[in-house]
Amino acid sequence: METTILRIKKIISEKLDVNCNMDEVTPETSLLEDGIGLDSISIVNFIVMVxxxxxxxxxxxxxxxxxxxxxxxxxxxIDAKQN
Structure with a gap:
């Protein structure tokens, strides 16, 4: 799971239009408004990237x-889909 988290953190910090870096994103970080703050369009983009x-x-x-x-x-x- 750790590798999966690192890959997701890279997507968030490098490919999404959010103001955060990989170090700010933890496994407990919410992707929604109370965390990174992805809106509905960003979530769709994130899903496509994942x-x-x-x-x-x-x-x-x-x-x-x-x-x-x-x-x-x-x-x-993601793990459930891969297995």
Whole structure:
């Protein structure tokens, strides 16, 4: 999971239009307004980037707001798709 978190942190800090660096993002960091502050368009962009990075595809049923509550939960979702 640690490698997955590092890859996600890299996406957030280098590819999304957010004002944070990798060191500011922890496994407990929320991707939503109470954390990084992704809006609906940024979340869609993030999902697309994650799907490309990990060569997975999320269905509508897979996606829910709880999944974005922190990096650990998005990592769990990615791991579930890869297995």
């Amino acid at each position: 799907e490309k990075e990990f060569d997975i595809s999320f269905s509508e049923e897979d996606l829910n707001m709880d999944m974005f509550s922190n990096l650990t939960k998005i990592c769990d979702a």
